[in-house]
Amino acid sequence: MSFTNSPFQLVKQQFIQEINTQANLYIHTKTNASLLSLENDDENKVFGVTFRTPPKTANGIAHILEHSVLCGSQKYPIKEPFVELIKGSLKTFLNAFTFPDKTCYPVASQNKQDFYNLIDVYLDAVFYPILSEDTFFQEGWHFELEDLKSPFMIKGVVYNEMKGAYASPDQILGRKSLQSLFPDNTYSIDSGGDPEIIPSLTYKEFNDFHKTYYHPSNARFFFYGNDDPAYRLTLIDSVIQAFDNKPTNSSIHSQPYIAYNEPNRFFVPYPVNEQENNYKKYLFTMNWLMPNNNDQILCLSLLILSHILIGTPASPLRKALIESGLGEELTGGGLDTDLAQMIFSCGLKGYQKEHQSQIEKLIMDTLMTLEKEGIDKASIEASMNTIEFALRENNTGSFPRGISLMIRSLTTWLYDLDPFAPLVYEHPLDVIKDKLKIQPPYFETLIKEHFLDNKHCTIVILEPDALLEQHNEEAFQTKLQSINAQMEEANIHEIITQTRILKEHQAAPDLPQDLAKIPSLKLSDMDKNIKIVPKKIILSPVKDISEQVEIVHHNLFTNHIAYIDIGFDLHGLPLTLIPYLPLFGRCLLELGTAKEDFVKLTQRIGKETGGIRPSLLFSSVNEKPTQVVAKLFLRAKATPEKFLSLLSILKDILLSTQFDNRERFRQLALETKASLESRLSSSGHQWVNTRLRAKFSLADWIGEQVEGCDYFWFIHQLLRDLDSQWENIHDNLEKIRDTILHRQGLVCNITLDDDNWQQIQPQCFDFINSLPSNPSVETQTWLPSFHNGNEGFIIPTQVNYVGKGINLYQSEGYEHGSISVIMHHLRSTWLWDQIRVQGGAYGGFCSYDRLSGTLTFLSYRDPNLQNTLDIYDKTKDHLHNIQLTQEVLNKTIIGVIGEIDAYQLPDAKGFSSFVRHLIGISDEERQKRRSEVLSTTVKDFHRFSDMLSTFNEQGKIVFISSKDTMEKIVSEKRILPLDVHQLL
Numbered sequence: 001m002s003f004t005n006s007p008f009q010l011v012k013q014q015f016i017q018e019i020n021t022q023a024n025l026y027i028h029t030k031t032n033a034s035l036l037s038l039e040n041d042d043e044n045k046v047f048g049v050t051f052r053t054p055p056k057t058a059n060g061i062a063h064i065l066e067h068s069v070l071c072g073s074q075k076y077p078i079k080e081p082f083v084e085l086i087k088g089s090l091k092t093f094l095n096a097f098t099f100p101d102k103t104c105y106p107v108a109s110q111n112k113q114d115f116y117n118l119i120d121v122y123l124d125a126v127f128y129p130i131l132s133e134d135t136f137f138q139e140g141w142h143f144e145l146e147d148l149k150s151p152f153m154i155k156g157v158v159y160n161e162m163k164g165a166y167a168s169p170d171q172i173l174g175r176k177s178l179q180s181l182f183p184d185n186t187y188s189i190d191s192g193g194d195p196e197i198i199p200s201l202t203y204k205e206f207n208d209f210h211k212t213y214y215h216p217s218n219a220r221f222f223f224y225g226n227d228d229p230a231y232r233l234t235l236i237d238s239v240i241q242a243f244d245n246k247p248t249n250s251s252i253h254s255q256p257y258i259a260y261n262e263p264n265r266f267f268v269p270y271p272v273n274e275q276e277n278n279y280k281k282y283l284f285t286m287n288w289l290m291p292n293n294n295d296q297i298l299c300l301s302l303l304i305l306s307h308i309l310i311g312t313p314a315s316p317l318r319k320a321l322i323e324s325g326l327g328e329e330l331t332g333g334g335l336d337t338d339l340a341q342m343i344f345s346c347g348l349k350g351y352q353k354e355h356q357s358q359i360e361k362l363i364m365d366t367l368m369t370l371e372k373e374g375i376d377k378a379s380i381e382a383s384m385n386t387i388e389f390a391l392r393e394n395n396t397g398s399f400p401r402g403i404s405l406m407i408r409s410l411t412t413w414l415y416d417l418d419p420f421a422p423l424v425y426e427h428p429l430d431v432i433k434d435k436l437k438i439q440p441p442y443f444e445t446l447i448k449e450h451f452l453d454n455k456h457c458t459i460v461i462l463e464p465d466a467l468l469e470q471h472n473e474e475a476f477q478t479k480l481q482s483i484n485a486q487m488e489e490a491n492i493h494e495i496i497t498q499t500r501i502l503k504e505h506q507a508a509p510d511l512p513q514d515l516a517k518i519p520s521l522k523l524s525d526m527d528k529n530i531k532i533v534p535k536k537i538i539l540s541p542v543k544d545i546s547e548q549v550e551i552v553h554h555n556l557f558t559n560h561i562a563y564i565d566i567g568f569d570l571h572g573l574p575l576t577l578i579p580y581l582p583l584f585g586r587c588l589l590e591l592g593t594a595k596e597d598f599v600k601l602t603q604r605i606g607k608e609t610g611g612i613r614p615s616l617l618f619s620s621v622n623e624k625p626t627q628v629v630a631k632l633f634l635r636a637k638a639t640p641e642k643f644l645s646l647l648s649i650l651k652d653i654l655l656s657t658q659f660d661n662r663e664r665f666r667q668l669a670l671e672t673k674a675s676l677e678s679r680l681s682s683s684g685h686q687w688v689n690t691r692l693r694a695k696f697s698l699a700d701w702i703g704e705q706v707e708g709c710d711y712f713w714f715i716h717q718l719l720r721d722l723d724s725q726w727e728n729i730h731d732n733l734e735k736i737r738d739t740i741l742h743r744q745g746l747v748c749n750i751t752l753d754d755d756n757w758q759q760i761q762p763q764c765f766d767f768i769n770s771l772p773s774n775p776s777v778e779t780q781t782w783l784p785s786f787h788n789g790n791e792g793f794i795i796p797t798q799v800n801y802v803g804k805g806i807n808l809y810q811s812e813g814y815e816h817g818s819i820s821v822i823m824h825h826l827r828s829t830w831l832w833d834q835i836r837v838q839g840g841a842y843g844g845f846c847s848y849d850r851l852s853g854t855l856t857f858l859s860y861r862d863p864n865l866q867n868t869l870d871i872y873d874k875t876k877d878h879l880h881n882i883q884l885t886q887e888v889l890n891k892t893i894i895g896v897i898g899e900i901d902a903y904q905l906p907d908a909k910g911f912s913s914f915v916r917h918l919i920g921i922s923d924e925e926r927q928k929r930r931s932e933v934l935s936t937t938v939k940d941f942h943r944f945s946d947m948l949s950t951f952n953e954q955g956k957i958v959f960i961s962s963k964d965t966m967e968k969i970v971s972e973k974r975i976l977p978l979d980v981h982q983l984l
Helices: 061-068 081-087 112-127 133-139 157-165 169-181 203-213 229-240 276-280 296-310 316-323 353-373 377-393 401-413 426-438 442-452 468-486 489-507 575-590 598-608 640-656 662-682 684-693 698-707 709-721 726-740 754-770 818-838 866-873 875-881 886-900 906-919 923-934 938-947 963-972
Strands: 008-016 021-028 034-039 045-052 091-094 102-109 142-144 153-155 219-225 264-271 282-292 329-336 341-351 457-465 536-539 550-554 562-569 611-621 624-638 747-751 791-794 801-807 843-849 854-860 956-961 979-982
Touching: 021 229, 034 229, 034 401, 045 112, 045 401, 061 102, 061 133, 061 157, 061 203, 081 091, 081 112, 081 818, 081 886, 091 112, 102 112, 102 401, 112 229, 133 142, 133 157, 133 203, 133 489, 142 489, 153 157, 169 264, 169 282, 169 329, 169 341, 169 457, 169 662, 219 229, 219 401, 264 468, 282 329, 282 353, 282 442, 296 316, 296 329, 296 341, 296 377, 296 426, 296 442, 316 329, 316 341, 316 353, 316 662, 329 662, 341 353, 341 662, 353 442, 353 457, 377 426, 377 598, 426 442, 468 963, 489 818, 550 754, 550 906, 562 640, 562 754, 562 906, 575 598, 575 611, 575 624, 575 640, 575 662, 575 698, 575 709, 575 726, 598 640, 611 640, 611 698, 611 906, 624 640, 624 698, 624 906, 640 754, 662 684, 662 709, 662 726, 684 698, 684 709, 684 791, 684 801, 684 843, 684 854, 684 956, 698 709, 747 754, 747 906, 791 963, 801 866, 818 843, 818 866, 818 875, 818 886, 818 923, 818 938, 866 875, 875 938, 886 923, 956 963, 963 979
Parallel strands: 034 219, 264 457, 550 747, 791 956, 791 979
Antiparallel strands: 008 021, 021 034, 045 102, 045 219, 091 102, 142 153, 282 341, 282 457, 329 341, 536 550, 562 624, 562 747, 611 624, 801 854, 801 956, 843 854
16 A cells, blocks of 8 residues: 555554544655654644663663753754753653663644644754753763862762662562563663663763764654644655665564573662661562563453552552451552563562562462462452443543653564554453453463463562662762773863863853744734633522532543542531541542442442542632632542442442551551652652752641641551550541541532433432431531751752742732743743753753642752752842843743643643632632733743742751761751751
């Protein structure tokens, strides 16, 4: 099949009913480039170009190149085209990914012209990047020495990013588990880069890698959405027609199965602080190599089996591991289908060394029992429904559906297999259902073949080492000193010169004529009006008007899925009970009810619904920052046909959850503890932000009690007291139920089209009226104990997370839509340039909560601390002296409009509208803010700088760092006063 005179040959076409999409696969006749075109009515259009980029060493070359190609190209010769796009695009997605065997460059936008602008810049970036030496130094690594008295350092964005990654136990475990299974192919190498090896990468190798792999012959182009399918081909041809066919040896060789006599074991140390409970900090995974992705029936079967085994709290393998009491939380993600060969990984974290063999035996014994005695039919039905519901719903949250489908198609396409196959699920599902009828022990057979008889199995054990961080730092400093000592004087002066030149390059502005080349929309292209989500307020019919429940209905097309959010008011709770709420929400779903244990309840939820999950909301009220909206939600979904079953489940868990299962509660608390600990090293900036905000507003202080450092300490204390104080803990859980789970203060949100809503409305009313009444509950007075000082938190890390904040309303601040534009400018220009580009941190951010008036500055995986704080303090002068052309200002405004109009799926639209309703933000106010954003001037920047007059002196500091860094800060008295806490 081909088109006359077309540069592309059509090699396959198919209408994929499951995603309502016409799929066409093309080959570019001149270069042999592959192009997958998915045509449908989704306005959130997606483009992506992917290259196979298998690394040969762990020098981070693929990762560094992913960063670097977006730092200037022939057509757009500025330092950061990527950032310029962030500043002034309506993009719904703009980023790049480095995988173990591929590098992806996806973009998405709802605006057609903006979409083509993004594609144009990205295509020039990947095929014609400048790749200057300065870019290599900045994004990869470089020696830094400002003068003979300054410290000799290694810096680089990717270098510091990976230093942070190599301090995270979960990331270490995941990386080593993957590598353990692939001793003979590229997956044994860390494509992200090992900080020890990254400084071995040369500029020549860096350029050669691009020449080898970034060629159309090694490219896979992807389109998705409602743009013109014919123009897609014309657009790509116009860019790659200048290239010839250049076969690239980038194929991914399969890992041969190895029949180990026993699981191949790997022992890996990881850094911890000196604590008494380090004996309980071991991590363990058991890993199996699985087949490749060419059989979609097998792939989907193994995915369902993975869910059966560990997908829910009631899953038999997960349940056996957690209930064993040997560890705190599951490790491993089950089945991973992203690479050429699938893998399965699971285990435990937070166990004692002597329990290692017991964990291994427990996993194998559980699998053998399931294979021999059979899997509970209810578990199979629940997992089948859960996976099928997820496939049909195709709910990717804020992540564009098109990118999700691109990544799914690459699981075959990248390895020269059919890219359509992973997108088609009806036939594989039907086959699996038939197999279950004809061959009932189908999943048991898979367990035998792919687990019990599969000898290509490894075990990875992470061992806590309290001295590792100190040894690593000492070895690093010794290495630096050795490098410095061996340098000739001329080399040292060369590095000083190189450092100066790099900083000058980073600080130098781009030429206006070059900046003007970046394609952008015009301010006149922006819609002046907000997007309104349909909303109707309904009051439940009851005899006593004081017990009426407000129902908010959003008439939106949801593809035959009913979304319901039930919110319970929390103002009747004393502050002492607030920290219990995250666990209380889990208890409702994971302890069992009066008529079924948690296993049967979990199976029932999986079989009858699309899922139920708890969620908390604490927010300041619009224009009343001292008032708080406080809700516990149960967020659920089901088809209208099963909505009555969903309501029956909700009624059971609300009215009859059994809180007396101490051991199950202990398991939930241990899982929470382990989850919080893993988040510390991977999301330190979020912890800093939560702690900072808690110093300035009641809503944020309460939020800190359920997700921040105070909650972290609460969980640890709860576990220490669990046995001695169980009666009191149990009473507290019962007290929370009695206080909040009733009709008073209840609100309900429904997102569903009108026709289906009319059918289920009576069921919803009956459900609400079946809930108890408790008119005697009184609103509590919440008097928080704000921690107003500066704070430093110690964890094992080689990088820092640095924050500083202030409440602007407490210093006569004001609210205006222009502040959103100023924040966008600070994030995309000032902090990006100062914190990331020049400072070498992976990220620099700021956030402003207009409801509370709190402003915070943050950094992520940052090699600096004091320098970063100095930059925050210079923000006032930067804004005071700023001079922006109207063109630059317009671009920033457009970027903010893109954030305001961020793409949302129907359930997210409904819930966002519901939350705005609860906190008092009307559509009229949203329209007013949008108008203020669109009319922002430079004078607004200058006016905002005046609001920062007290920031430098009165702003509060919170940071997370290593023990050594903290000791240095304390000894030098840089931050006073300072309270120091140890978290890990």
